[in-house]
Amino acid sequence: xxxGDSDWDRTRADGIRFTKAVLVWLKISLLSFGGPAGQIAVxxxxxxxxxxxxxxxxxxxALNFCMLLPGxxxxxxxxxxxxxxHRVRGGVVAGVLFVVPGALTVLGLSIIYVTYQHxxxxxxxxxxVKAAVLAIVMTALWRLSQKAIRRKALMAITAxxxxxxxxxxxPFPLVIITAALAAFLTGxxxxxxxxxxxxxxxxxxxxxxxxxATVRAIPPRRRALLVALVCGVLWLAPVALLYGWLxxxxxxxxxxxxxxxxxxxxxxxxxxxxxxxxQQTVGHYGWLSAGExxxxxxxxxxxxxxxxxxxxxxxxxxxxxxxxxxxxxxxxCLGALVTTWVTFAPCFLWIFLGAPYIEAxxxxxxxxxxxxxxxxxxxxxxLNLAIWFGLRVMFGExxxxxxxxxxxxxxxxxxxxxxxxxIMAGALLAVARFHVGLIKVLAASAAAxxxxxxAGFL
Numbered sequence: 001x002x003x004g005d006s007d008w009d010r011t012r013a014d015g016i017r018f019t020k021a022v023l024v025w026l027k028i029s030l031l032s033f034g035g036p037a038g039q040i041a042v043x044x045x046x047x048x049x050x051x052x053x054x055x056x057x058x059x060x061x062a063l064n065f066c067m068l069l070p071g072x073x074x075x076x077x078x079x080x081x082x083x084x085x086h087r088v089r090g091g092v093v094a095g096v097l098f099v100v101p102g103a104l105t106v107l108g109l110s111i112i113y114v115t116y117q118h119x120x121x122x123x124x125x126x127x128x129v130k131a132a133v134l135a136i137v138m139t140a141l142w143r144l145s146q147k148a149i150r151r152k153a154l155m156a157i158t159a160x161x162x163x164x165x166x167x168x169x170x171p172f173p174l175v176i177i178t179a180a181l182a183a184f185l186t187g188x189x190x191x192x193x194x195x196x197x198x199x200x201x202x203x204x205x206x207x208x209x210x211x212x213a214t215v216r217a218i219p220p221r222r223r224a225l226l227v228a229l230v231c232g233v234l235w236l237a238p239v240a241l242l243y244g245w246l247x248x249x250x251x252x253x254x255x256x257x258x259x260x261x262x263x264x265x266x267x268x269x270x271x272x273x274x275x276x277x278x279q280q281t282v283g284h285y286g287w288l289s290a291g292e293x294x295x296x297x298x299x300x301x302x303x304x305x306x307x308x309x310x311x312x313x314x315x316x317x318x319x320x321x322x323x324x325x326x327x328x329x330x331x332x333c334l335g336a337l338v339t340t341w342v343t344f345a346p347c348f349l350w351i352f353l354g355a356p357y358i359e360a361x362x363x364x365x366x367x368x369x370x371x372x373x374x375x376x377x378x379x380x381x382x383l384n385l386a387i388w389f390g391l392r393v394m395f396g397e398x399x400x401x402x403x404x405x406x407x408x409x410x411x412x413x414x415x416x417x418x419x420x421x422x423i424m425a426g427a428l429l430a431v432a433r434f435h436v437g438l439i440k441v442l443a444a445s446a447a448a449x450x451x452x453x454x455a456g457f458l
Contacts, residue, residue, distance in 0.1 A: 025094040033133040039074035041140030064374040072306040079351040102305015110316040128449020135427035154376040161380030183373025219356040231349035251322045263346040287318030315339030
């Protein structure tokens with residue numbers, strides 16, 4: 001029996017005012033450094049541990065679904081949780097706020113990059129922030145693994161997922177599918193509480209999102225059609241307009257079409273798409289050099305917002321170099337706007353279209369057992385991302401290692417950075433031992449980086 005539209009249109013969450021939620025989503029966006037691992041860590045710490053808006057199991061349920069989607073999983077998770085709390089307006093606000101601070105920051109840094117090329121103060125601040133992000137990711141990963149991995153079989157899935165991702169660079173979708181299949185074949189936990197969606201009735205009743213998100217009926221078909229139409233038009237209408245107005249060969253049309261394609265076919269988040277995107281934008285289109293691509297990645301890693309925000313830097317540089325009749329700076333800003341729009345607009349379509357069905361199937365035993373395997377794999381993948389990020393913070397440039405004729409993606413440290421490692425250790429001690437707030441830790445680490453840069457040590 002299909003429920004009425006009223007079940008899907010309620011806009012007030014139990015005990016959580018919309019204005020308060022807006023401030024929380026803004027705080028998350030401002031603290032979301034360090035790529036998807038860091039962003040998921042910040043959301044988990046605030047929403048699960050501190051504010052207690054959502055239970056551990058509901059958080060992982062949403063995360064598992066987002067990990068299956070193309071595009072930036074951290075932004076999609078934010079949209080999902082915002083939708084659970086305040087439905088469409090909550091998802092829109094949470095998703096937009098997650099992107100805006102990073103977009104403005106990367107745009108400003110892109111302008112500085114092409115104007116000054118070198119900005120010691122900015123790079124020094126980001127040096128300290130990167131080290132602090134690593135500490136935050138490590139502590140969050142430890143807490144997540146303790147709660148998500150409760151059986152030896154799940155521990156084995158986590159280990160296998162980490163090795164497959166870190167050593168052999170197995171494509172992310174294959175890792176996730178294999179993990180879900182492995183969990184299904186092992187039969188899950190055999191206990192209802194491990195495959196279910198709650199942490200016990202008492203715990204679920206104390207969590208605002210768990211009280212709010214109780215709809216279990218399949219949403220009306222007309223709702224799905226309306227969502228697909230509205231979100232699809234918002235995403236693709238600008239692409240069609242650019243194609244019809246400027247033609248297929250114009251830089252803006254090329255960027256809109258290429259990054260729209262990236263939004264559809266790339267799974268596994270930013271790290272999974274970086275190699276493909278770099279190959280195409282550097283080798284095929286020639287919008288920027290390989291060194292500039294690495295600089296853009298460094299910007300995205302050390303600014304708030306999704307790591308995939310590097311697409312905005314690519315769009316800016318490409319349009320700046322091919323301005324046509326426009327001022328180069330204006331052309332670059334328009335290129336950044338185009339790439340940002342087509343990169344993140346599809347995320348709202350995936351969530352608003354798919355989340356109601358995932359919620360309706362939340363009690364399905366087969367789905368729940370498969371998701372336990374995905375949860376375990378997610379821990380392994382986040383560990384891979386944390387180490388990938390950590391090695392670059394602590395050791396700088398990395399080399400690749402080969403065994404005989406087999407070339408593996410195992411990074412080999414080239415040089416140890418004692419300054420970054422010291423800041424990281426201090427931040428880790430502050431977060432894990434003394435429970436210092438994230439803002440204070442990031443501010444102190446940024447100040448340390450700035451002091452080292454001004455003193456000439458960086």
